Amino acid sequence: MAEHNVCVELVRERQKCTFEVQELIHLIDGGITATEERREVENVVCTDPRIKDVVPEEYLSHKERYENAIRKNCILQEILKKYTEKRTWDNFRPSNKYRISSGVVKDISPFMLHTGMFIPTLVNQSDDEQKAKWVPKAMSMEIIGTYAQTELGHGSFIRGLETTATYDPNTEEFVLNTPNLTSYKWWPGGLAHTANHCIVVAQLYSKGQHYGVHPFFVQIRDIETHVPLPGIKVGEIGPKLGFQTANNGFLGFENFRIPRRNMLMKNAQVLKDGTYIKSKNDKLTYGTMVFVRVIILFDLAFELSRAATIAVRYSAVRHQSQLKANEPELQIIDYVTQQHKLFIGVSTSHVFRVVGLWLWNTYVKVNADIGKGNMDQLPELHALACCLKAVCSRDAAARVEEFRLACGGHGFMTSSNLPIINGIVSASITYEGEFSVLMLQTARFLMKAWNGVLARKTLTPTVSYLSKFSNSDRVQWANTTAGIISGFQAAAAGKTKEAYAAIQSYLKPGTDYEDAWNSASVQLVSASEAHCRAILCEISWSEMQRLSKTVSPNLGKVLLELAELYLTYWSLEKRGDLLMYTTISTADIAKLQARYEELLALIRPNAVGIVDGFDIRDEILNSTLGAYDGRVYERLMEEAKKSPLNAEPVNESFHKYIKPLMLKAKL
Ligand SMILES: CCCCCCCC/C=C\CCCCCCCCCCCCCC(=O)SCCNC(=O)CCNC(=O)[C@H](O)C(C)(C)COP(=O)(O)OP(=O)(O)OC[C@H]1O[C@@H](n2cnc3c(N)ncnc32)[C@H](O)[C@@H]1OP(=O)(O)O
Numbered sequence: 119m120a121e122h123n124v125c126v127e128l129v130r131e132r133q134k135c136t137f138e139v140q141e142l143i144h145l146i147d148g149g150i151t152a153t154e155e156r157r158e159v160e161n162v163v164c165t166d167p168r169i170k171d172v173v174p175e176e177y178l179s180h181k182e183r184y185e186n187a188i189r190k191n192c193i194l195q196e197i198l199k200k201y202t203e204k205r206t207w208d209n210f211r212p213s214n215k216y217r218i219s220s221g222v223v224k225d226i227s228p229f230m231l232h233t234g235m236f237i238p239t240l241v242n243q244s245d246d247e248q249k250a251k252w253v254p255k256a257m258s259m260e261i262i263g264t265y266a267q268t269e270l271g272h273g274s275f276i277r278g279l280e281t282t283a284t285y286d287p288n289t290e291e292f293v294l295n296t297p298n299l300t301s302y303k304w305w306p307g308g309l310a311h312t313a314n315h316c317i318v319v320a321q322l323y324s325k326g327q328h329y330g331v332h333p334f335f336v337q338i339r340d341i342e343t344h345v346p347l348p349g350i351k352v353g354e355i356g357p358k359l360g361f362q363t364a365n366n367g368f369l370g371f372e373n374f375r376i377p378r379r380n381m382l383m384k385n386a387q388v389l390k391d392g393t394y395i396k397s398k399n400d401k402l403t404y405g406t407m408v409f410v411r412v413i414i415l416f417d418l419a420f421e422l423s424r425a426a427t428i429a430v431r432y433s434a435v436r437h438q439s440q441l442k443a444n445e446p447e448l449q450i451i452d453y454v455t456q457q458h459k460l461f462i463g464v465s466t467s468h469v470f471r472v473v474g475l476w477l478w479n480t481y482v483k484v485n486a487d488i489g490k491g492n493m494d495q496l497p498e499l500h501a502l503a504c505c506l507k508a509v510c511s512r513d514a515a516a517r518v519e520e521f522r523l524a525c526g527g528h529g530f531m532t533s534s535n536l537p538i539i540n541g542i543v544s545a546s547i548t549y550e551g552e553f554s555v556l557m558l559q560t561a562r563f564l565m566k567a568w569n570g571v572l573a574r575k576t577l578t579p580t581v582s583y584l585s586k587f588s589n590s591d592r593v594q595w596a597n598t599t600a601g602i603i604s605g606f607q608a609a610a611a612g613k614t615k616e617a618y619a620a621i622q623s624y625l626k627p628g629t630d631y632e633d634a635w636n637s638a639s640v641q642l643v644s645a646s647e648a649h650c651r652a653i654l655c656e657i658s659w660s661e662m663q664r665l666s667k668t669v670s671p672n673l674g675k676v677l678l679e680l681a682e683l684y685l686t687y688w689s690l691e692k693r694g695d696l697l698m699y700t701t702i703s704t705a706d707i708a709k710l711q712a713r714y715e716e717l718l719a720l721i722r723p724n725a726v727g728i729v730d731g732f733d734i735r736d737e738i739l740n741s742t743l744g745a746y747d748g749r750v751y752e753r754l755m756e757e758a759k760k761s762p763l764n765a766e767p768v769n770e771s772f773h774k775y776i777k778p779l780m781l782k783a784k785l
């Protein structure tokens with residue numbers, strides 16, 4: 119971007135920056151080569167003239183919008199293929215290259231489930247022979263798939279799914295059926311008109327026995343004509359709050375037959391005669407969900423970084439009101455209340471990224487152990503992935519909404535892109551495991567851990583802190599980062615203990631454990647949240663500390679300020695918990711507040727530099743308010759002019775309706 123086109127406010131902001139932005143970019147990308155590789159792909163895609171929309175997406179009809187998304191995503195796939203053809207899935211270097219998708223369509227790609235769930239399920243749940251047959255075809259997009267699990271009647275309760283797969287040993291086939299309306303698959307992305315294959319999660323029956331839910335590889339459309347195969351009823355579910363171009367669909371089966379070997383057989387198998395071979399652990403069927411819950415953290419970090427870039431740059435450009443009489447109007451970023459809205463979101467993006475990487479490394483390690491037959495760490499991984507996915511998605515949605523509010527009226531414009539990002543992030547609170555449902559999964563783990571505390575057992579690493587805080591004394595408070603982390607752990611331990619006690623107190627004679635659990639579930643969710651906050655604080659602080667030692671002192675200082683801001687913000691938000699479970703005093707809280715305000719002031723001069731460090735191209739930001747040059751007002755007007763209503767000075771509705779109304783009023 120030529121600096122002479124950049125508005126004066128952003129030029130000044132960039133001059134103020136105390137660290138090297140390029141260094142931050144490389145840190146976020148994971149190295150200079152990763153930055154170069156990402157930029158190269160982004161450049162090829164974003165400068166391809168076929169990708170540019172003449173009419174903005176939001177003015178298209180639902181149908182046109184989908185067709186446009188498909189057209190452009192096919193071009194993207196073509197380009198990406200060039201960059202990935204030498205790689206197989208197994209050595210595919212995890213990167214943030216998928217973010218390029220936002221430079222192609224503003225909303226969600228209809229191929230997202232193909233990449234995000236169809237391929238991972240084939241990779242992780244097929245046996246070697248199946249993998250060799252299906253994965254290359256899916257990777258090259260010779261076949262296009264999705265993940266069809268949720269039904270009209272059941273999403274959270276997977277054991278309640280109603281689609282059946284009944285083995286017929288005579289033909290060595292499974293017969294798939296949708297027994298009633300509530301058993302229609304409902305929601306899968308790309309299912310409606312994009313995918314020709316899907317993973318179907320269905321209840322398995324063989325030799326008259328029921329064996330629970332299992333994944334099946336199912337072709338639903340003809341490869342040549344794309345016509346649904348006989349016995350398949352498929353369609354789209356209609357417009358939603360967001361995800362307009364995701365092509366979410368419904369699917370029903372009528373005696374639809376698939377070969378025996380189309381059951382994904384890495385974990386459980388059905389032999390030719392119908393004999394069922396059990397998996398080493400029946401929860402391995404849920405493996406793709408664990409994978410996606412883990413990688414969602416990267417997606418949330420990225421979406422937050424987009425919203426942060428938009429809101430921070432806009433706040434530097436926008437002037438409003440006078441702080442002092444006869445002085446120029448302030449840049450809104452100089453109002454401390456504005457900094458309070460903005461900087462926690464910026465910091466949260468960094469926290470999610472580093473905690474996401476830590477979770478990813480844990481996932482890789484546990485998966486390797488599972489491969490060797492050791493399932494010991496699976497419950498802990500599941501508990502971690504559940505609460506982190508749940509809390510981070512909810513936090514991200516709150517932060518994006520705050521960024522939107524921080525942009526005042528203009529943040530309400532679709533052209534700001536904040537409403538679309540809001541839709542994308544809000545959806546993540548529900549999909550891949552609804553918030554409360556996942557929090558209660560982690561609570562199950564915490565209750566078991568508390569049993570371990572009572573029995574003086576050694577606990578697994580992420581809950582080992584519970585033993586430290588098992589007595590009733592309030593924990594000694596220290597106004598340091600270590601003290602804050604310890605305070606969060608004390609709050610988590612205290613809440614876990616109380617939720618446990620609440621279950622016991624509800625367990626009167628004649629009460630089932632499940633009813634007592636339900637009665638105590640608000641406290642259980644609260645305990646899970648506290649546990650998750652303790653993890654977010656501990657891991658983000660240790661990771662940011664580690665990273666700060668790998669970079670220049672100037673950047674290291676900024677990283678630590680962002681990390682400390684996160685800890686301080688949450689200490690103030692959760693002061694009630696800290697007052698209950700630690701010896702924190704009102705004077706300590708006042709000190710925390712003062713430090714928080716100090717951190718806002720320290721971050722302020724670097725705010726634009728920090729969001730520049732996310733290195734998000736204008737085509738990927740898609741925002742009138744957030745572009746690199748800060749030409750906010752020109753862009754808002756340019757976009758407004760694209761409204762089809764502005765194509766004619768008088769709309770025909772005037773003659774048809776308004777004029778007659780006015781004439782009638784005269785009579
Ligand atoms: C360096 C960077 C690397 C990154 C790599 C990047 C690669 C980039 C590639 C692509 C990028 C793409 C971009 C990605 C963005 C993300 C996009 C994804 C979009 C997704 C769209 C949405 C898709 C969906 O929504 S699919 C449907 C999802 N559905 C759900 O999640 C349903 C939720 N429900 C459940 O999970 C379960 O029903 C339940 C857990 C709530 C209950 O199950 P249950 O009834 O069977 O269990 P119980 O309650 O009885 O418990 C039994 C027992 O089992 C334990 N359990 C449960 N689940 C698991 C599990 N998964 N694993 C292990 N153990 C489990 C449970 O804890 C109980 O244990 P107990 O010991 O307590 O008895």
Ligand SMILES: Cc1cc2nc3c(=O)[nH]c(=O)nc-3n(C[C@H](O)[C@H](O)[C@H](O)COP(=O)(O)OP(=O)(O)OC[C@H]3O[C@@H](n4cnc5c(N)ncnc54)[C@H](O)[C@@H]3O)c2cc1C
Nearest residue numbers: 265266267268272273274305306307545549550551552554
């Ligand atoms: C944008 C989007 C994309 C999606 N994409 C896919 C996809 O590609 N493939 C796919 O298979 N699915 C997909 N889904 C479906 C998604 O996974 C489910 O919507 C999700 O798992 C929640 O299930 P549900 O809709 O049945 O909600 P419900 O389970 O009916 O939840 C409704 C309410 O009941 C509460 N509740 C439910 N069970 C309990 C419990 N045990 N304890 C306490 N409270 C409970 C919940 O907390 C919630 O408040 C998608 C959903 C969305 C929104």
